[in-house]
Amino acid sequence: MNLIEAKKIKKSFGRLEVLKGISLQVSEGQVVSIIGPSGSGKSTLLRCLTQLETADQGEITVCGEKMMWTESGRAVYANKNTLHNIILNVGLVFQNFNLFPHFSVLENLIDAPIRIRGISREEATQRARKLLRKMDLASKENSYPCELSGGQQQRVAIARALAMQPRILFFDEPTSALDPELTGEILKVIRELAQEHMTMVIVTHEMAFARDVADHVIFMADGVIIEEGTPQQVFENTQNARTQAFLSRFS
Numbered sequence: 001m002n003l004i005e006a007k008k009i010k011k012s013f014g015r016l017e018v019l020k021g022i023s024l025q026v027s028e029g030q031v032v033s034i035i036g037p038s039g040s041g042k043s044t045l046l047r048c049l050t051q052l053e054t055a056d057q058g059e060i061t062v063c064g065e066k067m068m069w070t071e072s073g074r075a076v077y078a079n080k081n082t083l084h085n086i087i088l089n090v091g092l093v094f095q096n097f098n099l100f101p102h103f104s105v106l107e108n109l110i111d112a113p114i115r116i117r118g119i120s121r122e123e124a125t126q127r128a129r130k131l132l133r134k135m136d137l138a139s140k141e142n143s144y145p146c147e148l149s150g151g152q153q154q155r156v157a158i159a160r161a162l163a164m165q166p167r168i169l170f171f172d173e174p175t176s177a178l179d180p181e182l183t184g185e186i187l188k189v190i191r192e193l194a195q196e197h198m199t200m201v202i203v204t205h206e207m208a209f210a211r212d213v214a215d216h217v218i219f220m221a222d223g224v225i226i227e228e229g230t231p232q233q234v235f236e237n238t239q240n241a242r243t244q245a246f247l248s249r250f251s
């Protein structure tokens with residue numbers, strides 16, 4: 001089953017057309033990495049798929065529920081209830097962690113499950129502690145985000161996203177704000193999630209990671225998908241001049 005099905009997504013900011021008809025599918029258990037130059041529309045695409053931004057045209061279906069479609073050239077969104085049900089399936093991890101600074105680590109993890117999913121405090125706390133152990137953060141549950149390293153904060157952010165039990169997890173450059181020596185601990189956590197068959201879409205500038213972790217790689221530039229395929233096709237056998245030029249910057 002496809003957890004994400006997006007067809008011909010278009011999005012402009014004023015006169016700037018940022019997404020020029022992007023289509024993608026993500027099936028259950030699949031890991032998709034999205035690579036491409038800065039400004040090519042990767043974040044905008046993730047934001048459109050996760051309801052942080054409205055698309056202008058196209059069609060988006062999440063976990064079998066139609067989220068948006070196009071009528072007479074205009075975007076139509078599902079009703080509030082449907083959008084709420086859809087967003088419960090989806091987790092998002094940002095570049096800058098976006099933790100609640102005035103909440104402890106534990107509170108960061110239990111707030112949404114209690115408030116939005118209606119889980120009891122006891123159950124939410126139990127689950128949160130399990131996730132913190134998994135992220136090697138068991139001793140930090142009473143710390144505040146400002147007391148943690150960037151790598152620890154990002155692991156809390158990943159645990160917080162997982163605490164909502166999403167069916168699909170999106171990452172927007174999860175290591176870009178980190179010192180290089182902290183990048184590895186985040187990539188390791190995401191690799192472990194991949195081994196557990198978590199469905200993920202990962203925007204990243206870590207090319208070796210994008211190649212190793214993904215089942216499917218998408219190369220975007222200027223609001224279009226230039227090339228996509230298996231990691232081997234895109235990273236080793238590309239015949240596409242734009243892909244070659246982009247990848248050569250990293251070697």
Ligand code: ADP
Binds near residue numbers: 037038041042043045
């Ligand atoms: P990427 O994530 O690939 O670097 P983005 O999706 O962030 O690309 O941005 C694509 C283009 O859209 C850039 O030119 C950026 O300046 C522009 N853009 C992104 N968000 C907005 C916004 N809210 N308003 C105006 N322009 C935006």
Ligand code: MG
Binds near residue numbers: 044172173
């Ligand atoms: Mg971006």
